[in-house]
Amino acid sequence: MYVILEKCDRCGFCIVECALGAIESGKKINRILPEKCTSCGACVPVCPLGVIVERPAQEKDAPHDAAAGAR
Ligand code: SF4
Numbered sequence: 144m145y146v147i148l149e150k151c152d153r154c155g156f157c158i159v160e161c162a163l164g165a166i167e168s169g170k171k172i173n174r175i176l177p178e179k180c181t182s183c184g185a186c187v188p189v190c191p192l193g194v195i196v197e198r199p200a201q202e203k204d205a206p207h208d209a210a211a212g213a214r
């Protein structure tokens with residue numbers, strides 16, 4: 144998934160670029176809505192500050208060893 148870092152100046156380019164409406168304007172910085180974002184990456188190159196970055200999934204969010212086959 145992608146996140147917007149604190150240096151965002153709310154220029155709004157990313158909102159225009161995202162066809163899914165997955166970026167909302169916040170009070171200080173814009174925010175990517177994880178439930179709508181498909182991680183297509185289209186918003187990344189339009190950000191003049193380079194503050195849209197990919198964030199690796201947290202380990203606890205992706206249980207890869209969830210008792211497979213153990214009954
Ligand atoms: S394009 Fe970058 S600086 Fe502009 S609002 Fe989006 S995240 Fe913020």
Ligand code: SF4
Pocket residue numbers: 145160161162163164165166175179180181182183184185186187
């Ligand atoms: S990665 Fe794609 S879907 Fe997600 S906020 Fe950016 S443009 Fe929208």
